Structure formats: C-alpha cells, structure tokens
Amino acid sequence: MQAPPMRLLAPQKNFIAAAELRTYFAGPIQAIGVHLAREQEQIMATKAAERPADTQAPEAVVVRFAGDSGDGMQLTGGQFTLSTALAGNDLATFPDFPAEIRAPQGTLFGVSAFQINFGSTQIETAGDAPDVLVAMNPAALKVNLAALKPGGLIIADSGEFGQRNLDKAKYDRNPLEDGSLVKWDLLAFDISALTLEAVKPFGLGNKEALRCKNMWTLGLALWMFDRDREPIIEWLRGKFRKAPELAEANIAALNAGHAYGETAEISGPLKKLHLPAVEAEPGLYRTITGAESVSLGLVAGAQLAELPLFFGGYPITPASAILHHLARLKEFGVTTFQAEDEIAAVCAAIGASYAGQLGVTSSSGPGIALKTEAMGLAIMTELPLVIVNSQRGGPSTGLPTKTEQSDLYQAVYGRNGDAPMPVVAARSPADAFECAIEACRLATQYMTPVMLLTDGYIANAAEPWKVPDPASYEPFPVTFLEEKNAGDDLLPYKRDEKGARPWIKAGTPGLMHRIGGIEKHVETGNIDYSPANHQAMTDLRKNKIEGIAVPDQDVVLGNQRGALAVVGWGSTFGPIHQAVRRARKAGLDVSHIHVRHIWPLPKNLGELLAGFDRVLMPEMNTGQFKTVLRDQFLVQAESLTKTSGQPFSIAEIEEAIAKYFDGILGNEGGTAPFDPGQLPEPLSGYDDGTYPPRDAGAAEPNTGSDTKAVNQ
Amino acid sequence: MNDMTPITTTLKDWETDQEVRWCPGCGDYAILKAVQRTLPQLGADPAKTVFVSGIGCSSRFPYYVESYGFHTIHGRAPAFATGIKLANPDLDVWLVTGDGDGLSIGGNHLMHVLRRNVNMQIMLFNNEIYGLTKGQFSPTSRIGTTSPSTPLGSIDRPANPCAFALGAGARFVARAYDISKELPDALKAAHAHQGAAFVEIFQNCIVYNKDVFEGFTDKKNAPQNQLWLTDGEPMLFGSEKSGGIKGIALDLDRLELKVVDVADGNWQDAGVLVHNAKNRTIAHLLIEMPFGPFPMALGVIYDDPAPTFESAVIEQNIAASAGKEASLAKLLAKGQTWTVDGTAQDPN
Numbered sequence A: 001m002q003a004p005p006m007r008l009l010a011p012q013k014n015f016i017a018a019a020e021l022r023t024y025f026a027g028p029i030q031a032i033g034v035h036l037a038r039e040q041e042q043i044m045a046t047k048a049a050e051r052p053a054d055t056q057a058p059e060a061v062v063v064r065f066a067g068d069s070g071d072g073m074q075l076t077g078g079q080f081t082l083s084t085a086l087a088g089n090d091l092a093t094f095p096d097f098p099a100e101i102r103a104p105q106g107t108l109f110g111v112s113a114f115q116i117n118f119g120s121t122q123i124e125t126a127g128d129a130p131d132v133l134v135a136m137n138p139a140a141l142k143v144n145l146a147a148l149k150p151g152g153l154i155i156a157d158s159g160e161f162g163q164r165n166l167d168k169a170k171y172d173r174n175p176l177e178d179g180s181l182v183k184w185d186l187l188a189f190d191i192s193a194l195t196l197e198a199v200k201p202f203g204l205g206n207k208e209a210l211r212c213k214n215m216w217t218l219g220l221a222l223w224m225f226d227r228d229r230e231p232i233i234e235w236l237r238g239k240f241r242k243a244p245e246l247a248e249a250n251i252a253a254l255n256a257g258h259a260y261g262e263t264a265e266i267s268g269p270l271k272k273l274h275l276p277a278v279e280a281e282p283g284l285y286r287t288i289t290g291a292e293s294v295s296l297g298l299v300a301g302a303q304l305a306e307l308p309l310f311f312g313g314y315p316i317t318p319a320s321a322i323l324h325h326l327a328r329l330k331e332f333g334v335t336t337f338q339a340e341d342e343i344a345a346v347c348a349a350i351g352a353s354y355a356g357q358l359g360v361t362s363s364s365g366p367g368i369a370l371k372t373e374a375m376g377l378a379i380m381t382e383l384p385l386v387i388v389n390s391q392r393g394g395p396s397t398g399l400p401t402k403t404e405q406s407d408l409y410q411a412v413y414g415r416n417g418d419a420p421m422p423v424v425a426a427r428s429p430a431d432a433f434e435c436a437i438e439a440c441r442l443a444t445q446y447m448t449p450v451m452l453l454t455d456g457y458i459a460n461a462a463e464p465w466k467v468p469d470p471a472s473y474e475p476f477p478v479t480f481l482e483e484k485n486a487g488d489d490l491l492p493y494k495r496d497e498k499g500a501r502p503w504i505k506a507g508t509p510g511l512m513h514r515i516g517g518i519e520k521h522v523e524t525g526n527i528d529y530s531p532a533n534h535q536a537m538t539d540l541r542k543n544k545i546e547g548i549a550v551p552d553q554d555v556v557l558g559n560q561r562g563a564l565a566v567v568g569w570g571s572t573f574g575p576i577h578q579a580v581r582r583a584r585k586a587g588l589d590v591s592h593i594h595v596r597h598i599w600p601l602p603k604n605l606g607e608l609l610a611g612f613d614r615v616l617m618p619e620m621n622t623g624q625f626k627t628v629l630r631d632q633f634l635v636q637a638e639s640l641t642k643t644s645g646q647p648f649s650i651a652e653i654e655e656a657i658a659k660y661f662d663g664i665l666g667n668e669g670g671t672a673p674f675d676p677g678q679l680p681e682p683l684s685g686y687d688d689g690t691y692p693p694r695d696a697g698a699a700e701p702n703t704g705s706d707t708k709a710v711n712q
Numbered sequence B: 001m002n003d004m005t006p007i008t009t010t011l012k013d014w015e016t017d018q019e020v021r022w023c024p025g026c027g028d029y030a031i032l033k034a035v036q037r038t039l040p041q042l043g044a045d046p047a048k049t050v051f052v053s054g055i056g057c058s059s060r061f062p063y064y065v066e067s068y069g070f071h072t073i074h075g076r077a078p079a080f081a082t083g084i085k086l087a088n089p090d091l092d093v094w095l096v097t098g099d100g101d102g103l104s105i106g107g108n109h110l111m112h113v114l115r116r117n118v119n120m121q122i123m124l125f126n127n128e129i130y131g132l133t134k135g136q137f138s139p140t141s142r143i144g145t146t147s148p149s150t151p152l153g154s155i156d157r158p159a160n161p162c163a164f165a166l167g168a169g170a171r172f173v174a175r176a177y178d179i180s181k182e183l184p185d186a187l188k189a190a191h192a193h194q195g196a197a198f199v200e201i202f203q204n205c206i207v208y209n210k211d212v213f214e215g216f217t218d219k220k221n222a223p224q225n226q227l228w229l230t231d232g233e234p235m236l237f238g239s240e241k242s243g244g245i246k247g248i249a250l251d252l253d254r255l256e257l258k259v260v261d262v263a264d265g266n267w268q269d270a271g272v273l274v275h276n277a278k279n280r281t282i283a284h285l286l287i288e289m290p291f292g293p294f295p296m297a298l299g300v301i302y303d304d305p306a307p308t309f310e311s312a313v314i315e316q317n318i319a320a321s322a323g324k325e326a327s328l329a330k331l332l333a334k335g336q337t338w339t340v341d342g343t344a345q346d347p348n
C-alpha cells in the first residue's frame, strides 16, 4: 500500500519523556518541516531501523479522544472501549459531554471528549492525565492540551487546522506549526483528506464522507493498541443495517486508519503497543455505565420484590438515561411515564405505589429539590418509593454535565419536618446495580422512600461488569395485606416487628381506608393532631428508619485499625482505592473504608473509625459526609474537598495521604485545587460573546447515537 | 368509569366514621351528599373506588367517603391519580380539587391530566376563594374581590375553569353548583364518559365568599338565569311567568351566540340551537358566555370521548412485550459481551 501523505511536526528530541509512552515510538521523531517528501519518508525509514529495542509495556495507558460534539467522539470512545474489553484489559472510561446542546461547530465550548484508562492491571478510575490525546480540531487541542502528560502524544487532524477553525479556537497561530507543542510529541496529518480518499468509492456527499473521520481515527487507535477490527466491523454492519453503503464507507475508513498505522510504523513514528490481558475471574463480562446499571438494578429489584415497576421521570441531565433505558424494558413489567414536571414524576410514582406497584423516580439535584414535598408525603403515608439522584454540580442549575457529590445534605436532611429517609450511595457504575436492588429492598421491606445517590461520573462512566446470576440474589417478595389485621378492624398503621406498616393495595376488597399528609393516628391512620400522637408518630418514623438492618461496615483495603483511615462514599471509590493501594505499597499504614449506607449508618462504623488515629475524608463537596459522621460518632476527621466539577485524581489523594506521614502537623486535609489536566474544561465560553451558550439545565446533551456505543 | 359488575350499596355505605369538618352551611356538604347519593346509583364498588385530592377545603373530601382515599399534596392530585390509573386501570378514580388547588398551584398538572385524557372524574369545587387559609382571593376570584391579601380589591383577571379545561384538551366538560338537583346527573354523565371528565361545581363558601354565585343560583330567578343543557335538546331557558321563554341562537354574521325570544314554543323559527355535546366550537362559546347578558350554561356542555391515556399505555406495553421473553439473566448479559479469554459473544 502506498504511504499516505503525512506531516510530522514533532519536537526535536530523541526520546519522549513519559516512560510509559516510550513503546509507542520507534525512536526519534524529527521535525521535518511542513511538507513530507519521498526522501523524508526514506530518512524516517532509516531512522526506524536504528531504533532501540522495545521497552517493557506500561501497566496502563490513558487515551483521550477529543473533537467537536458533532465528530462522534463518544461513539469512537465507546467502540474503542469495547475493543479494549475484548482484548481482556481492565478499563474505566469517562465521557465528557459539552454543556451546550449543539454548540457552534469548532468552538471551544463545543468540544466533546471521551477518556479511557486501560491496562493489564486493575483499573478503577478513568485515569489522571492522558498519555495520548487525539484532537480532531484546534478547539479540541486547546481545551485538552493542559491535560496531556508532558511527553505525551498528540494525534491531530491537520486538515481541520485552517484559519477559520483556528480563529474559532482563538489561536493566533497554528499550534501545529509554531513550535508551541514542543513539550509533547506530535503526529499531525490530514485525517479529513485521508478519510475522504478512503470513502471515495462509496459516492457519499462531502459532509457524510467526513462523518467517517471518527472511524478512521478509531482504526488508527485499534492498530496502535493491537486490537481486532472484526467486532467493530460487525457492529457497524448492524448499526447501518438499513444503509449498507454507509456501513461499507465506515468500514473502509476504519480499515484505512488501521492501514495507515501499519504504514506509519514502517516509516517510523508509531509503534504498536500490546497490553496483556488482566487477570480476572472467569465468566461472562460486559461494559456497563452507571445509568444502565441503575436501570437494570431497578428491574432486578422489582423482580426480587415480585412487583411491576413504575418509573416516573422528567428529562434532566445526567439522569435522563435511566428513563431511556427503562422505556425499552416493557416486557419486564416496566411502565415508564414521562411526566409534565419533576413533581408530577414523583407523585405519579407514589400513586403507583399506592396502587401496588413499585414506584420509582429519578432526577438530579434541581429536580430532586422539586420532588422534596412529595417525598415528605411518601414518608408520612409510609409508601415504598425509590428516588435516584444522579448528582451534578450545584447549587441551582450549577454544572449540569459535571460531577459532584454535594446533594448529601439534601438526601439526608433536606426535607421539612422530621422526615427520616434511608440513603444508599453507589461507588461505581457496576456497584450501582447492587445499590439499586438494595434501595428496592429497603423501600418495600420498610415501607419508606429511599434515595439512591449516584453522580454524573457514575452515570456516564463505563466499566467492565461481570454479569451476575440473578438467581444468586435473595428474593424479598412483598406481601400485601389482604384481610383486616385487628379482628374486625383494619389498622392501616399497625406495624410489624421492623416498624413497617402493612402495604394495602388500593382496590383490595374490604380494606378501604384513607391516608394523606396530615398527621395520622398511630394505628387507624385517621387524622390526629393531638400532641401525644404527633410525638409518638415522629418517634415511630425515626425509629423505623434508624432500626433498618444495615450490613456492618467493612474495610475495603488495609487493616481494621491503624494510623489513617481514608473514608469515602460514592464515586470517589476508584481514586481513593488506587491512592490507598499505592500508599500501602510504599509502606504507609493506611486503610480504605467506603460507606454505601449513608443513612442509617452501619452500626459498627463509629467503633471502626475509633480504631484509627486519624481519618481523612475526600469528598466532591465541602465536607458534607464529614459533618454527618462528626455528628453521629464525634469523629475528628479532616476533609479533602474538591468542588471543581471534576472527580478526584489518584495523585491528589495520594498527596493528601502523604501529609499524614510527613512529620508536619496541621497540613492535613484541605481543598484539592482545580486540575486543568484532569478533564477537558472549556477555556472560554461566556466571555466569548459571539456564541452565548445555551442552558442545558433540564436537557440531555445531544449525544446522538453516541451513548449507545457500548450499550447495544 | 370502568366496566364493572354493579354493586348494590346505599348512601350510608359511602359514609365514613369521620366527623365532617367543614364550616356549617358550606356548599361542600351538599356536594358530598350528592356524590354519596350518586355512587349507589352507579353501582359503584367501594373497594374499587378511589378518591384523590390535593389540599384545600374541598380536598378533605376523601376522608368522608367510605372508599379508598388519598389526600395528597397541594395541586398535585392529578399526578397521583395518573400514577394510580396507570398502575391499576380498574380503579374508578374521582379527583377532588378546588380553584386554588387545581388552577393555581396545580394548574400544570390539571392541564396535563386533561390533555392526556386519563380516565377519571375531576370535580373542581369553585368557590372563588382560598377558604382553608382564611379567605385570600383565588385565580377565579372576580376583579375587585377584597380579601386579606387584597384589601383594595384584587386586580388579577380571573380564570374560567371550563375554558381552561376545554383549552387543555378535555373531552368532557360539565358545570353544576353545589345545591343543584341536577348535580348527580352531571356526575353520572361524567362517570359514564371514558376519559378525563371535568366537572366544575360552583360551591358556596359561606364564610369567606358568601353567595358569590347568587346571581344565577338564586331559586327565584333560576329559570331565566340558568341554561341547563341536554344533548339533542334546544337551548331554552326562562319562564312564561317572568320575561318569557328564551333561547340561545348563533349570530352567523358575528360568529357569536345571542339570546332570542321564543314565541309560542316555536324555538325552531327563533333559530334556537339544538345542543350537540360533541360540538367543540359551540362548547367554547357556551363556556365563554358572559353571565348577565346571557344565562349561565350548566349541565353537560361537551362530551366527545377519545381513547384514554392508560389504555394507550397498556396497549403499547403489551405490544412492546409481545413475543419477548422477560429473562433477567438474558437482559443482564445483553449486548456485546466477552469472556475473560476474550471471546466476543452476543447472546441476543
């Protein structure tokens, strides 16, 4: 095959800085000017012959695909994820959608990125700084460049670096040509032209042809990491079943990208990298996002309770995906109802519970705020209800597409009156499945609303999931009251040993009764304002929730007592776990405790924490869970907070751990600063003036078919 | 309403042991009795009947009816009722709301329950005031209503509940008032209608808005002030004794309704309209007739059933499930999966 036209604009140095990356490159990459001539290719080929022997493959690699929101980066990332899983690597991904629904093409705030961390070791976070950045246009480069590891590799589509796009990205000069990328290795070539060339035989229009660019890029990435193209080709054929010419064009682009890698390898700059498969328990695996996992867990939970599932929802980022998933599962006795607002969504779910189904609603912070009054009614009428809160940055509309765990107060305390409610928090996409089942169990067994906390990170991130056997879960079938429960009388609020009242399905003969939000008599449920009764009912509601049987808290990693416990909840699991693992490897006496049951807390937690000299609590808020633990157990803990809309990096937590062992007193805890290297963050937006971003507060970003990439 | 085997009950069977706690003389008592009188006539089954309400004087209603009852939160009753009907369409749902509950805080939900056409009877007790909170003006209060919050008189333009309902897409709109003997007939028609049946019931709040409807409810002048509509019958009102028989006709030049005199019972010659409950355009005109120059249109103004929301949802659920196996194990393993040795599989 003829070598494709190519421009190499790499810095002048012999070896790239990051050791992990050394294997990508055959050797020195020379700055050889703007035009690639035949001779230069030959020079490179010569250089390639001189290159040193392969070094050891790194344990893990982080790749970020970044482009315009219309470039299909989520799709590319999703398919790359699948190929990674098929190669047996462990992985974690994080898609980062732009906040604007359809931001103007080529602008900084229209950049969409997808990051994957994969390797031959256990992976629990989407990774800190990427090793490889694929930038499909100048804006994508600008927004993501700060993230890239020094010495990392930039793959850029030089065909998109025309004046117009440079202006939109606010570049005065072309960064591919002005030497400003000297810190990194740069591979720039005209992916656009190469794609057009590859799909020419299929007679697509220019626009449609260019849409295959992402498959071209994916082909190159597949080559780089020694991946099989076949599953992607199969997937493309399935996806474009109705338009075979599009399937073939995309496949041609994929193959061309792959072939380009091979040719480029011969000519010098790239080298194939193979990461061996990770050791994993044998069994069937798939990748799963938190939103899928919650949906499947709810379906499983309803089946274990032997109930039909009613889901009331209203579109909101990042929670809508749950509604989308469940809407396709009607054969599992699922009814989905897209209500007129958040309030109607929760009220309809409570209505369904009243009529004997398992009512579920989901939203994110602002929507949860709207549902609050109805949750109070569910607490008062003691009806089962599951409320899923996919937390995002707040307050108010806040950061719709960014992650935070700042709704903990809202979940635990945020209602009028003494209104206790169990709160369960998922720590990863896969864990959300277990947590959703747990929420269904608590709701139906204790006749109470339950809040399940996830966040934007968990909702969108994907990880491999060992497909569980549904038969391995203990069923918790619901028994409805069918007969009067006190001789000739019906006492709708007569409690069982758990403190739960009977569930009486509206429509049951002979058991007519009235319930509502007004304080009710301890047994009959009739309106009763009397002081003694309100005292009794307040106590009963409190005791019921506090008495919930919560499994004892375990230590995920490390000893049961010791110098330092790092206590987390929710999606901080990955970075905490990795940081503690590294610290322990370095000989530090650190343990990782991760709490699932936020309310009521595990009974042994106070005692467990008392066994540690110090407690560090990383949270993506200003220290909310710390307040709860301090209140409940008088724990003296330091917060490590982060409220930049970004997840913690492993390094940040490692650093915070180190401060407990550096002999300096008083420097523990604090705030992890905004890390420009972590997730792509628009550099400008509002100050642009030309393109005022639209509010995506109540809407799902337009990801097209992107999100389906790994959930076919 | 639902197709169910009629059950024999009496008015007494629909009374609860709870003390009714409205102000003495409140119009709500009359409505409660009318409902309790109507339910046996419908052959309704207390176990299959659910009264759902929001917050307000009217919303205490469920506590007094021996059936299932859910006193929910302010304005949201339609949403609860929708969930109930979707979960169990066999339940016969009566929604009780007021002008504040249904048109102010709950206007959004009322709009959507009507638009979706969820099968239930919606009784909106309109007393043009907030009673439970001690007399503030409401969204149906007439301009100039003095109240604790409007000592100088209200300046909001009032909403017309039936116009709101029809505008929202209601397929059944009726009007009656608390003590009218025709109220049970309106309720029966609402119950017979498959879909969201909206009934505005003018209700006298004797404490905070006494006799505000006297203009047309006053017995003496009722014949000339009330136009009771019956499908297929001419729109006649008035009496020979005072002012003569009159009718409602259509002014074709102005596309408006007009009042015409009917001589010797010859309403055809006078051009009096025959009520066609399926005529949405005329329904709009009847609802908007200003009281004073016109009588108050009462009875079943509009009744043209359409498929209900819950039946469509269930139909879609069934169609979507047809031929599909609900295997959780297969669902969990859906999509592209692999085993640890790296074999791609697609169980589906």
Ligand code: SF4
Binding pocket: B021, B022, B023, B025, B026, B027, B028, B057, B127, B131, B132, B204, B205, B206, B207, B208
């Ligand atoms: S305040 Fe008015 S509406 Fe309320 S109970 Fe008293 S009279 Fe009836």
